[in-house]
Amino acid sequence: MPHAPASLVELLARHVPQDDKEREDLARMRHFATSLGEPFSRAQPGAHFTGSAVVVDASGQWVAMLHHAKLKRWLQPGGHAEGVDGGDMEATALREAREETGCRVHPHPTAPRPLDVDVHTIPARKDEPEHHHLDVRYLVVAEDPDALAHDPAESSGIQWLGWDEALARADEAPLRRMLLKARGVLQKGA
Numbered sequence: 001m002p003h004a005p006a007s008l009v010e011l012l013a014r015h016v017p018q019d020d021k022e023r024e025d026l027a028r029m030r031h032f033a034t035s036l037g038e039p040f041s042r043a044q045p046g047a048h049f050t051g052s053a054v055v056v057d058a059s060g061q062w063v064a065m066l067h068h069a070k071l072k073r074w075l076q077p078g079g080h081a082e083g084v085d086g087g088d089m090e091a092t093a094l095r096e097a098r099e100e101t102g103c104r105v106h107p108h109p110t111a112p113r114p115l116d117v118d119v120h121t122i123p124a125r126k127d128e129p130e131h132h133h134l135d136v137r138y139l140v141v142a143e144d145p146d147a148l149a150h151d152p153a154e155s156s157g158i159q160w161l162g163w164d165e166a167l168a169r170a171d172e173a174p175l176r177r178m179l180l181k182a183r184g185v186l187q188k189g190a
Contacts, residue, residue, distance in 0.1 A: 005040075005087045008033045008049070011136070015114055018181065021174060022039035025119040029134045039134075040081035047132040051085075051092030052078020052138065054069065054178060055101055057145040058106070060186035063114075063166045063179070064101050064148060066155035070125070074169040076178070077101055078135065087135040089114065101158060103142035111139035111185045127129040139182045153154075 012030045017023040031050075038044045054076050055064040065074045077100035078093065085091040090113060097105045105112065116137040124130040142148070150158035161169070163183050170176040 005015065005033070008039065008089065008145075008178055010087060011114065012117070015117060016112075017117070022117060022177065025174075026117050028119050028171060030077050031134075032134055038081055040085070040087055042080045043127075047130070048080070049092075050078060050080055050111065050133040050135045051089045051096055052076050052135050052137050053093040053097040053105070053140045054102065054182040055097050055105060055140050056143050056182065056186065057142055057160065060189070061162065062145065062159055062160040063163060063182070064142065065161055065166055065169060066100060066150055066158040068136075069152075069154060069156050073164075073171060075175065076137070077158075078137070090138055093136065093138040094140060097140050100151055100154050102147045102151075104144050104147070105140040105142055108139040108185065110189055111182070113138060115139045115181055115185070116174075118178070119176040120174070137178055139185055155182060 012033055015026060017026045020134045033039060034048055036044055039049050042048055047096055066077055068075050079096045081092045094105055114136045118135045119132055122131050167179055170179055
């Protein structure tokens with residue numbers, strides 16, 4: 001059996017899921033963390049770990065959502081782990097948030113780390129078969145929200161949205177759950 005990165009195993013061991021879907025996904029992710037030969041490589045067949053972020057402004061009133069170019073859905077910024085991340089899922093989420101929003105970001109100081117976990121299926125495309133993203137999600141704060149800009153290679157647009165509008169664009173239960181968790185953290189701090 002491959003040696004699992006201890007930091008990933010520890011991260012998943014301390015996460016507390018909120019609902020049955022997240023509980024099932026967390027169990028799958030814990031299994032994959034110890035069974036995948038290359039858990040952070042997008043070349044790993046079947047599944048690999050990804051990192052994403054709910055990006056908010058300093059007031060906590062606005063959340064950035066992007067319209068994903070390939071999936072044609074409104075989502076949070078996120079993507080594949082890279083070698084520069086050193087197997088640190090928070091580093092992946094922060095890097096992806098910076099790349100996909102154009103903003104400097106830092107972890108929200110009182111949010112659970114991670115905020116949420118989700119396993120979702122990525123449909124087959126001409127260059128890759130169907131596979132699963134094992135997504136580890138964080139709440140982060142944009143230090144310079146006026147810098148918000150999308151990367152045309154990743155998205156067809158990005159916007160600051162109020163919470164009600166962001167939730168209205170959330171087209172699946174795990175995305176709604178993550179946004180509600182983030183809003184709850186921010187409301188506690190207010």
